[in-house]
Amino acid sequence: MGEAFVAAIGQTSAQLALRDPDTRLMLGVRDDEPGAFEELVARYQSRLVGILHHLVGNADEAEDLAQEVFLRVYRARKKYRARCKFSTWFFTIANNLALNSLRSRQRRPAVQLKTSGADSSGLRPAEQLVADSSGNQPVRRIQQGELASVIRQAVEGLNERQRIAVVLNKFEDMNYAEIAEVMGLTTKAVKSLLCRSRTNLRAALQNYIYMDGQPVPEAAADEKD
Amino acid sequence: MGTLPPLTDEERENLIAYLDGELDEKTARAFEAKLNRDPRYRAEADTLSRTWSLLDYLPQTEPSTAFGTRTLESVSAFRPATRARKASWHRQPWVLGTGWAAAVVVAAVLGFTGVARWTRWAHPAPPSMELDPADADEQLARDLRVIENQRLYEKVDDLDFLRKLADPDLFGDGS
Numbered sequence: 001m002g003e004a005f006v007a008a009i010g011q012t013s014a015q016l017a018l019r020d021p022d023t024r025l026m027l028g029v030r031d032d033e034p035g036a037f038e039e040l041v042a043r044y045q046s047r048l049v050g051i052l053h054h055l056v057g058n059a060d061e062a063e064d065l066a067q068e069v070f071l072r073v074y075r076a077r078k079k080y081r082a083r084c085k086f087s088t089w090f091f092t093i094a095n096n097l098a099l100n101s102l103r104s105r106q107r108r109p110a111v112q113l114k115t116s117g118a119d120s121s122g123l124r125p126a127e128q129l130v131a132d133s134s135g136n137q138p139v140r141r142i143q144q145g146e147l148a149s150v151i152r153q154a155v156e157g158l159n160e161r162q163r164i165a166v167v168l169n170k171f172e173d174m175n176y177a178e179i180a181e182v183m184g185l186t187t188k189a190v191k192s193l194l195c196r197s198r199t200n201l202r203a204a205l206q207n208y209i210y211m212d213g214q215p216v217p218e219a220a221a222d223e224k225d
Numbered sequence: 226m227g228t229l230p231p232l233t234d235e236e237r238e239n240l241i242a243y244l245d246g247e248l249d250e251k252t253a254r255a256f257e258a259k260l261n262r263d264p265r266y267r268a269e270a271d272t273l274s275r276t277w278s279l280l281d282y283l284p285q286t287e288p289s290t291a292f293g294t295r296t297l298e299s300v301s302a303f304r305p306a307t308r309a310r311k312a313s314w315h316r317q318p319w320v321l322g323t324g325w326a327a328a329v330v331v332a333a334v335l336g337f338t339g340v341a342r343w344t345r346w347a348h349p350a351p352p353s354m355e356l357d358p359a360d361a362d363e364q365l366a367r368d369l370r371v372i373e374n375q376r377l378y379e380k381v382d383d384l385d386f387l388r389k390l391a392d393p394d395l396f397g398d399g400s
Binding site: 037038041042045046049050053054059062063066067070071074075144147148151152155166169170175176191192194195198199201202205208209210 | 238245279286288289292293
């Protein structure tokens, strides 16, 4: 009875997955249909390179990693089963590769110093932004490029797992359950992870939140003081 | 307002889950009520939402123009070899030529056989010319002398020469 139920659930999720056009495309890649892999690369290259750039903070490295992701997808194609949305499976591979890359980078001290963005004060970007905020002088006329740079630093200031959760949630529009599947966590753990990530980001970007001239809510002003 | 305690971690987690649309309907309604009556929730929701919106300023990185080609080239090394062979064998000119030659030979054999059968069917053979065994014996007896002298006759060039030999002036018995 229980096995039949599990089988039925599996069948249902497979049927749901088959409604996803990318899952069907990947099944074509699995069956060596001509042009299927080319189509997959065309559909996913921008999203993947964009996500990886947010994660590793370097465009060239993001492209190298993206290429490796596609290569792994191709090599693993015969093992692909339509049990979940294709993008979940795809970004699980991307997540694992990005994590490996970030961890191997941490094992290289010279690179770590450069990529962690620590300046002469020894502070990491997020810490530096918080330190800047202690001056209590919000930057009101910051250029968009500079703002992007500040935000990128704030994202890079998050730890690996927080960064991955944020990027998947924000830029891939994944819900907590999908992120949990990609990262191999429980949904509850993802909820906590995203909460800490967003609290840290808020602390890092405190000076830029109300720079559009909007009034600061009373309670937020109290908190800031 | 300053006297109110800040949100606990759990309250903040639920607030963010609410902002992300991750709460079930009942819990979401309860949160809406809290947001309406508690300024701490409103301020927290406001700053967290604004922070989240700031991430939209991050530029979307596009892959370089060569990325797709480079990726497909890197994957081509892993394309199955059998597939490559399958794809290329029919492009070999000798295979095509041999195939056509074989087809022509088969067509010729079939055509020949077909025509022969049709001819036999359309024009049946005349009745057999073979002799009865009795007639054959009779003919053999009649030609016996010719058969006996066949070795001699073979040395004769023509019939006229034979007749001359029979001339009594030449080999007459002298009687």
